[in-house]
Amino acid sequence: MREALAGGCRAPLILLTGQGDREVDLEAMKAGAADYLIKGQIDAPLLERTIRYAVERKRTEETLRENQEFVQRIADATPNILYLYDVMQQRNLYANRDLAALLGYSLEEVQHMVANVFNLLHPDDLPHLTTRIRRLDQAREGEIIEAEYRLRSASGEWRWFHSRDTVFARIDGLPQQILGAAQDITERKRAEEQLLHDAFHDTLTGLPNRALLMDRLGQLIGHAKRQSDYLFAVLFLDLDRFKTVNDSLGHVIGDQLLIAIARKLEACLRPRDTVARLGGDEFTILLDDISGVSDAIHVADRIQTELSAPFHLGGQELYVTTSIGIALSTTGDGRPEDLLRDADTAMYRAKAGGKARHEVFDTAMHTRAFKRLRVETELRRAIEREQLRIHYQPIVSLATGRLMGFEALLRWYHPERGRIPPAEFIPVAEETRLIIPIGQWVLGEACRQMRAWQTQFPTKPPLSINVNLSGKQFAQPDLVKQIAQTLQETGLDARSLNVSLNGLLIESFIPLTPGERVILTHTHPDEEASSNVCAEVTRVSTEARQPGAGCFGLRILTDDLLPWQHLLRRLALQ
DSSP: OHHHHHTTOOSOOEEEESSOOHHHHHHHHHHTOSEEEETTSOOHHHHHHHHHHHHHHHHHHHHHHHHHHHHHHHHHHSSSEEEEEETTTTEEEEEOHHHHHHHTOOHHHHHTOGGGHHHHBOGGGHHHHHHHHHHHHHOOTTOEEEEEEEEEOTTSOEEEEEEEEEEEEEETTEEEEEEEEEEEOHHHHHHHHHHHHHHTBOTTTOOBOHHHHHHHHHHHHHHHHHOTTOOOEEEEEEETTHHHHHHHHOHHHHHHHHHHHHHHHHHTSOTTOEEEEEETTEEEEEEOSOSSHHHHHHHHHHHHHHHHSOEEETTEEEOOOEEEEEEETTTSOSOHHHHHHHHHHHHHHHHHTTSSOEEEOOHHHHHHHHHHHHHHHHHHHHHHTTOEEEEEEEEEOTTTOOEEEEEEEEEEEETTTEEEOHHHHHHHHHHHTTHHHHHHHHHHHHHHHHHHHHHHSOOSSOOEEEEEEOHHHHTOTTHHHHHHHHHHHHTOOGGGEEEEEEHHHHHHHSOOOTTEEEEEEOOOSSGGGTTOOOEEEEEEEOTTTSTTOEEEEEEEOOSOOOSOOOEEEEEEOO
16 A cells, blocks of 8 residues: 555555454554455445545545645745744744745754744844733734744844734633744844934934934933033034135035044044034034043043144145034033033134134123124114114314315114114124125215215315225125125215225235235236226224224225226335
């Protein structure tokens, strides 16, 4: 019989025995016999019934085998992992090939893997698996229990799986079999981790971004509230003149410089400290658990020293300095944004003091910053509500006593605070660039008023008007075009307009010594006309207005106000 079955016989086999030995008969059944008959006990109905039963059993077995093969092909083709786990035997009754392929084990190893599943499970996921088993013990038949966990593959790699399990059968209330489907979600988890990393890190430098910085700053503040002797510091860094690098060498070199600076900043800190990039050329550092302000100053000095070394990028040698503001945890109001604001305020104080230096925040800085913010807000309203006025200060020749002209002086009359000193609002207007529209308005009004006075009081030479020019206005590329348009609109002769520049402004372009003057010349496309001087700057005394100080008067000498090239040169006075 065994030979017949081994030879491929598919017909049902019935054992005919004359011994009636039950053990032999059962052994034959195990070997593949459909049934057995005992000689001397056979009649026609029994034979017919036995044959019919054997045929039907064989058909059923064939159908079951075909169905199993069909299900196996479906299971092997599905992208999911399928398994049937026997709780009592503690082994897999079934598992498709995907689980074995993903983990790098043989199918036979997978069948017995569950007994060692705790050895394959990631230690951090062990509590979750214990909870999952407890839920399956209590789950109703057919209830779905989901879980995510990591299993170690044969190569040692951790792979993520998401499983959906259900109790397949229960006996006496206890689960007997668990049917499950699992999906490999390793790539999805990696993508989620990358998205999470990108959400809290700067894409250029890889440093923490503002969101992660504020989170860590909040943690440090919480620690400081729980532990009274705990101290930390916030350092706010802004690179000096970084825009010049971008404008001259391009953003590619600028980005490379930012990356190099980020690496140097990391090298200056301890592992528990944090350096973040807020955007542009601004960086922030959290110094964790320091003994005092001296620790923060020491780090600031170290950073200045490290950044003082040249950077070699794109065949260029670059030098970088930074202004640093320092705020201690004791100075804040207990909110992350307040401490960051305080460090930022101190940084701007350092920039105003000459750059490439650091300042430690104190409450007076916040008071000044708040006052400047209030002045800025009210100054914007003053422009809209026409609260600005021009006063005209007479200019009289000391030699003849004759009135030569006027100087236009800007004044602000606040409806509640009265007259606001120029020293209080002019610097704010400069910083916010409000000085540009204000300066244009002053120039237009002064020229218009002077033209009216010249018509009303004609003199020879005509009266002139002096208008102060701010640094922001002087830096505008279309400054001369603006002046020309104003003169054209008001009808004022160019020789009647004197524009005064702050002495520090001119000296920022070229150093001057007593007895020198600066001449701004106009180069005309026509070379023969290039000798026409359109502007001259000379040193004049202003002791009556500001004792001991000096300024430079810019005098327009010609009506030719075409676009010009600024050429600065020094001439010794004769």
